[in-house]
Amino acid sequence: MRRCAALAALVLVAMAVGRVITDSVPVNELATKPFVRSGEVGRPVALRYADVGVTGVRAGPHLYGADPVAAAGQFLLVDVRIVARSESTTLLGFSLLDRAGRRYAPMSRGSTCPTNTTAPAGVRWYAVFCFDVPPSRLEGMVFEVAKGAFDADGSRQNRDDLARIDLGIGAAESKEMAASRTAWRGQFPGLDQMDTAPVKEQPGQEAAP
């Protein structure tokens, strides 16, 4: 009889301890945030699906590709090299973040630059992403790469492996980039390295229709 009572008391204590644990530890919460890996220009970031690196950053007011386009602010071009690991990988989440946390999307106006890309496995895949941004916000820009698109709230990047690459734009560089009048060539992704030579503009033909 005494044994039964002790057993019952033990069960009750175990249940109470279990309740305390489930109340104090968030056992039902799911980890939804992406895994963020930091990097910088010239140093590739190893993500679980690809190695992603920024090889250069350029700025200018005009882009030439299928059709010439002019920036409302200033174009910031990010040269990227991707090596997908085990399979052909589509990456949809390319964006810039400024120091205040504002997000900028890549632009595809004039069919000039990509907004996403599919990298084949095991080979170097090159792309240049073109962002139209206010010239006063260039300092401290960070380039973000993920498999999922950010959309409105980042929910498509839940548990994604995400690279945040500091573009190394300090105060001096941002001034220089904001004042740049160099025109560049927009290109689509491919196996060849991007043509990063400036485009010579004819006077009076600057990206005008």
Added chain:
Amino acid sequence: MTESREAGKSWRGLSQAGALVRRTNGRQRLGAGVGAALLVTAPFGGLEAAGTPGPDKLTLGKSFELGPYDVTIRKVVTVGDLAPSIKPEREGGRLLVLAGKVTNPGARPEFATLVTRAFTVKGGGVVVPEHGGSAGRLVSVEDGEDISTINPGLTYDVAIVFEQDPGWTEQPVAVEVDGYQFLEEDPLTLDPQSWLDTDEVATSGRFDVEVRR
């Protein structure tokens, strides 16, 4: 005798009403006054529900809010084409252009379709799409290329372009702009933090069209 009795009755009635008024305070008198005014104006619509306020007036050169954007329309013009970027699809047709500025003052990129979807032009032979949807295109004046997304902090000089029928006649046009409602959660699309077209005209105006031959 009878007349004096009736006069006495009406006098007593008036004095009773006067006594009643003296027993009321200022707030009660005000309420009674408003009630009386409503009764008097009832035959002329005084008891009818107040109508919903109409759309705001669209004024050329004056900025107004359109969902996430600040928009200014400077002028309304019709042109033969905007070659080489845009030409009328129908032979003999023209293009009606709302020229102005669009600014994204927010912290995230926004779709340009929020602008084109909101604008409707009535009159001027503007072609209405057969299957609904937006009739206009949003292009940058700087390079004549379509705009699909506008990043935060940017202002584009824009042309909102509509196609006109070949048989259009020179007449004023009505420009109507739908309002937007910001939804933290949208149970229909499951897209959070989105702008929903209310399908109600929030801003409108009537303008003469500048003709460029």
